[in-house]
Amino acid sequence: MQLISGTAVAEKVLEECRRDIAELAAAGKKPGLAVVLVGEDPASRAYVRSKDKKCRDLGLHSIKLELPASTTQEELLAHVQTLNNDPAIHGILVQSPPPTHIDEAAIVRAIDPAKDVDGFHPMNVAKLALEDSSGFVPCTPLGCQRLLMDAGIETKGANVVVLGRSMIVGKPMALLLMAKGPGGDATVTVAHSRTRDLASITKQADIIIAAIGRPEFLKAEHVREGAVVIDVGINRVEAPDTPKGYKLVGDVAFDEVAPLCKAITPVPGGVGPMTIAMLIANTIKACKQIG
């Protein structure tokens, strides 16, 4: 069993980013990322802080807007407009999910598609479907694809089951895997919470992408021997005997699934660090494209 280290591959991606950042600096340019968080969710806060820190470590311009949960739709739209018009900002990310009084779809549509480094704007969703590489691909599926490629796992002709159909992971992941070219050319099945007889489908998979958002959902009974499993889940579960009082587990029951696998990603240290690395890569791409 090969343990695919997201931490190690992310470090490689960030090394490439460092080179790009140095080249841009020589041309007098500095990529800038703005992360907007509405509300006080502790996991979201931790994530926003770690992005901000990573950006600063790399020498990117980074702004972090932490807005109160009471922020109105109009106020948030005004912040997005300001960032759209700010020439020092090339990437804008509004942390999902926002509080329920916010219309998230309207916020996503207000972001300049040229700065939409999350790849959630309809223009970028369309470009992904059209295989137009000028668009932005959501960071998590992009990171999963890079992990597979870096680990030398062939997707061409492979049976891949994507478990989950979210706009953030499952759907763009399926589009990436079925696209033509390296990291694509797969035969893709998308399964989800309404899928009948899930195990009979996942058992056919050479590669399973688990992005269903339920802690330790994927069990040994779902996985055939020699499969590759990418675990996208990042779930906080209570663990009273730990210093923090919680621990992170994925969507895969790692202990029972790992022994069956040809390769598998851990949680933490798998897809999570890749998401941040691809966000920075997307911000650099935005900076280059905006000029």
Ligand SMILES: Nc1nc(=O)c2c([nH]1)NC[C@@H]1CN(c3ccc(C(=O)N[C@@H](CCC(=O)O)C(=O)O)cc3)C=[N+]21
């Ligand atoms: N607009 C938007 N874009 C996002 O990309 C987005 C979002 N909203 N909302 C929340 C989710 C969550 N997310 C994570 C990314 C990395 C880690 C990560 O690096 N996790 C570490 C562990 C961190 C820890 O120890 O707490 C790991 O898996 O090794 C976690 C979570 C991005 N998200």
